[in-house]
Amino acid sequence: MPTVEKVARTDAGLASELRLSVMRLRRRLANERHPDNELSLNQMAVLGALYRAGDLTIGELAGHERVQPPSMTRTVNCLEGDGYVARRPHETDGRQVLVTLTDSGRATVLADRARRDAWLARRLTDLSPEDRAVLRAAAPILERLAQKD
Known part of the structure; x- marks a missing residue:
């Protein structure tokens, strides 16, 4: 073996x-999510995508999260119903609708990230400077791997 x-x-x-x-x-x-955060990981991923990329169409969100548009529509409907996102008309294409983060959605993303980042930062302090340097070098490589189709 x-x-x-x-x-x-x-x-x-x-x-x-x-x-x-x-x-x-x-x-x-x-x-490490906040115990009061009742959103699913998929819903949080949608909020995170909107936070990073700005306003997106349902199709763009679906492509970003690698789900079918009808699934994304259901997710966005739930998030909109709870006040985390809003829809607005597309500036140049009247057939399209853009999904945008509300103040509540932005606050939820930032609070969730802060909590998880704090946990991970505490864990990183247990590592040697050499190990942290390896992770610093590996992070962009892992990101590239995650983005490849």
Whole structure:
């Protein structure tokens, strides 16, 4: 039976280790949500996309989150009903509607991020400066991996 160290030397082994580590970290970060935040992770992802990218159409949001437009429409309807987003007419295409964050949606995103960032920042202080430097270098690489189709 190969050791973990030997398995990680292959691309398949590295893929397996990264998958497991990233999924565990994602689960830990998901658990750090504010207890009063009743929004689903999918709903929070939509708010986050709007915060980062600005106003988007349903189709753009669906593409960003890799879901079908009818699913995104349901998510946006719920978020709109709860006051987290609003719809407004597209400036140049009368057939399109843009989804925009409300003040409540923006505050929810910022509070959620602050809480999770604080948890992760505390965890990072337990690491050596060398380990933090490795993570600093790896972060943009992981982001590129996440963006590839």
